Amino acid sequence: MSERPKTPLLDKVHSPHDLKGLSNVELERLADELRAEMIWTVSQTGGHFGAGLGVVEMTVALHAVFDTPRDKLVWDVSHQSYPHKILTGRRDQMLTIRQKDGLSGFTKRSESVYDPFGAAHSSTSISAALGFAVARDLGGDSETGHGDAIAVIGDGAMSGGMAFEAMNNAGHLGKRLIVILNDNEMSIAPPTGAMSSYLSRLYAGAPFQEFKAAAKGAVSLLPGPFQEGARRAKELLKSVTVGGTLFEELGFSYVGPIDGHDMESLLSVLRTVKDRADGPILIHAITKKGKGYSENRPDRGHATAKFDIATGEQMKAPSNAPSYTKVFAQSLIAEAEDDPKIVAVTAAMPDGTGLDLFAERFPSRCFDVGIAEQHGVTFAAGMAAGGLKPFAAIYSTFLQRGYDQIVHDVAIQRLPVRFAIDRAGLVGADGCTHAGSYDISFMSNLPGMVVMAAADEAELRHMVRTALEIDDRPSAFRFPRGEGVGVDLPERGQALEIGKGRMIQEGARVAILNFGTRLKEVQEAAETLTARGITPTIADARFAKPLDEALILQLARHHEALITVEEGAVGGFGSHVAQLLAEKCIFDTGLKYRSMVLPDIFIDQASPRDMYAIAGMNAEDIVAKVLTTLGVEVLSQRA
Ligand SMILES: Cc1ncc(C[n+]2csc(CCOP(=O)(O)OP(=O)(O)O)c2C)c(N)n1
Numbered sequence: 353m354s355e356r357p358k359t360p361l362l363d364k365v366h367s368p369h370d371l372k373g374l375s376n377v378e379l380e381r382l383a384d385e386l387r388a389e390m391i392w393t394v395s396q397t398g399g400h401f402g403a404g405l406g407v408v409e410m411t412v413a414l415h416a417v418f419d420t421p422r423d424k425l426v427w428d429v430s431h432q433s434y435p436h437k438i439l440t441g442r443r444d445q446m447l448t449i450r451q452k453d454g455l456s457g458f459t460k461r462s463e464s465v466y467d468p469f470g471a472a473h474s475s476t477s478i479s480a481a482l483g484f485a486v487a488r489d490l491g492g493d494s495e496t497g498h499g500d501a502i503a504v505i506g507d508g509a510m511s512g513g514m515a516f517e518a519m520n521n522a523g524h525l526g527k528r529l530i531v532i533l534n535d536n537e538m539s540i541a542p543p544t545g546a547m548s549s550y551l552s553r554l555y556a557g558a559p560f561q562e563f564k565a566a567a568k569g570a571v572s573l574l575p576g577p578f579q580e581g582a583r584r585a586k587e588l589l590k591s592v593t594v595g596g597t598l599f600e601e602l603g604f605s606y607v608g609p610i611d612g613h614d615m616e617s618l619l620s621v622l623r624t625v626k627d628r629a630d631g632p633i634l635i636h637a638i639t640k641k642g643k644g645y646s647e648n649r650p651d652r653g654h655a656t657a658k659f660d661i662a663t664g665e666q667m668k669a670p671s672n673a674p675s676y677t678k679v680f681a682q683s684l685i686a687e688a689e690d691d692p693k694i695v696a697v698t699a700a701m702p703d704g705t706g707l708d709l710f711a712e713r714f715p716s717r718c719f720d721v722g723i724a725e726q727h728g729v730t731f732a733a734g735m736a737a738g739g740l741k742p743f744a745a746i747y748s749t750f751l752q753r754g755y756d757q758i759v760h761d762v763a764i765q766r767l768p769v770r771f772a773i774d775r776a777g778l779v780g781a782d783g784c785t786h787a788g789s790y791d792i793s794f795m796s797n798l799p800g801m802v803v804m805a806a807a808d809e810a811e812l813r814h815m816v817r818t819a820l821e822i823d824d825r826p827s828a829f830r831f832p833r834g835e836g837v838g839v840d841l842p843e844r845g846q847a848l849e850i851g852k853g854r855m856i857q858e859g860a861r862v863a864i865l866n867f868g869t870r871l872k873e874v875q876e877a878a879e880t881l882t883a884r885g886i887t888p889t890i891a892d893a894r895f896a897k898p899l900d901e902a903l904i905l906q907l908a909r910h911h912e913a914l915i916t917v918e919e920g921a922v923g924g925f926g927s928h929v930a931q932l933l934a935e936k937c938i939f940d941t942g943l944k945y946r947s948m949v950l951p952d953i954f955i956d957q958a959s960p961r962d963m964y965a966i967a968g969m970n971a972e973d974i975v976a977k978v979l980t981t982l983g984v985e986v987l988s989q990r991a
């Protein structure tokens with residue numbers, strides 16, 4: 353185990369207030385200690401890493417200059433907020449981060465007054481900070497008071513449309529608002545897009561040194577705070593800006609680029625801005641993701657498992673089966689070898705969706721659109737309308753961003769976009785912000801949509817093929833984060849019959865109708881139940897839409913009880929089954945129907961197994977549900 357670093361200055365910091373008396377040199381030393389502390393902490397826990405390392409100096413400088421929590425500091429995505437958490441009274445809990453009952457890996461209002469706004473999905477910070485600015489100016493109530501509103505947003509997050517919607521609004525309102533663009537020339541993967549190239553050009557055009565000198569000069573010109581008139585302040589800011597940027601056209605003052613690791617520069621600029629800004633201002637800070645430890649890794653150490661600090665070696669549990677993501681990617685590549693019309697879209701998640709593999713094989717047929725799920729969906733719709741066969745590979749939670757586009761651009765026009773919905777169900781350490789809980793509901797509600805869920809990795813392979821063959825309407829297939837169950841994989845997928853489920857085992861009294869990867873838990877539950885003399889019938893629905901009506905009615909008519917199981921919120925598969933049973937008057941026959949869905953709460957981070965335990969959806973919960981439904985004593989079973 354790596355030794356905890358010595359951090360004499362940091363040990364004296366219990367809140368940002370303790371930074372106020374420190375000199376610039378001490379703040380610089382504090383940043384070094386904070387970085388060492390963060391490296392050690394994440395080596396023990398795993399988690400998001402590179403982004404936090406890149407904002408260590410910025411975090412120290414922001415807390416030294418601004419008056420949080422009165423000033424509202426909003427971190428975009430907030431995967432970079434670990435140093436902020438350490439400085440804002442949560443250092444002692446850092447070893448619990450992303451674990452059950454521990455700290456969240458993201459900012460969270462209920463966790464700290466220093467987290468004025470929760471995040472985890474990207475590109476929301478400018479909108480939220482603008483909201484704080486307006487609340488301040490219009491006398492909103494706030495326990496911590498109202499001061500400056502500061503958004504820290506990455507270059508990747510800046511590719512999201514919301515950031516521009518917010519700047520458009522902020523430039524128009526003209527309120528004092530501070531946006532720090534943390535430009536490390538990385539998203540999770542290297543950023544793509546014209547905006548990214550534009551930022552690089554801004555950076556290339558104005559070397560730090562000149563700016564640093566200007567900033568220093570400007571600060572030395574300042575008399576005490578609050579003594580300078582507005583005219584002078586404007587001139588001062590102008591002297592440290594370069595003109596003609598896109599941001600200025602949108603109504604922001606642009607300051608930069610500055611070296612985001614240079615404490616002197618940061619402090620000078622932030623102090624100047626704090627004292628003088630009178631409208632929206634954007635500070636362009638250049639940083640290195642992974643600074644001081646993982647900056648040379650291809651992903652700059654975006655996220656990591658626990659690791660050995662000396663060797664960098666990550667401690668990952670050995671895998672027994674390929675991940676669902678990999679099976680998806682390999683299956684799609686196999687299909688694309690034969691069908692040149694197949695194209696793939698990712699919204700800034702090439703590695704996470706496996707499309708990095710697809711892009712290696714078919715570079716011109718793979719599109720990383722940036723953090724732009726809305727655009728990604730409509731872009732795919734356009735390609736479908738143009739005669740291609742697009743697969744939009746998007747995490748369930750991020751697909752929420754593109755919902756109107758799914759309805760308006762895809763479903764209403766019945767365009768054959770294939771949605772490969774990764775990270776379906778509860779994902780673990782990222783917690784409720786990343787849970788894929790709603791896609792079954794929001795996709796199954798749409799007329800004409802085909803909605804599938806894979807029960808194992810072989811099923812996923814078949815569903816890729818099935819989606820490919822559905823060329824007259826949109827379709828979706830969902831699969832979870834992590835490893836498959838280890839079933840044999842067919843070389844190639846076989847198209848499934850649309851809207852047809854499959855029988856897994858015949859039993860009596862109770863039928864369990866599964867949708868998705870709870871099948872393993874259902875089968876485990878069935879073993880326990882069989883030992884108690886109740887052998888359930890098990891079927892795998894495969895489709896939530898269209899429903900296999902014949903199968904469902906058969907199960908309902910030949911069993912005392914029918915229980916559906918799905919890894920999704922209420923309103924999904926089970927609700928559609930209930931609707932069918934009601935319409936066919938099956939409830940009138942006395943059928944006991946139960947639907948096992950995610951409960952109506954947001955479940956915080958824990959292992960997926962623990963999250964499903966909280967949700968009441970593991971094998972033992974299925975056993976209990978069967979027994980209570982049949983009126984059999986549960987307690988004796990548990991004993
Ligand atoms: C809407 C949405 N899509 C995708 C993601 C996944 N995601 C998390 S961080 C990240 C990259 C962000 O890049 P940037 O803002 O530059 O921050 P950096 O990690 O470089 O500091 C992405 C794509 C997300 N959080 N939200």
Ligand SMILES: CC(=O)[C@@H](O)[C@H](O)COP(=O)(O)O
Nearest residue numbers: 429431472655704775782833
């Ligand atoms: C912050 C963020 O949104 C991503 O980094 C996310 O945590 C990735 O999740 P996976 O590890 O499931 O790809």
Ligand SMILES: [Mg+2]
Nearest residue numbers: 506507508538
């Ligand atoms: Mg970045």
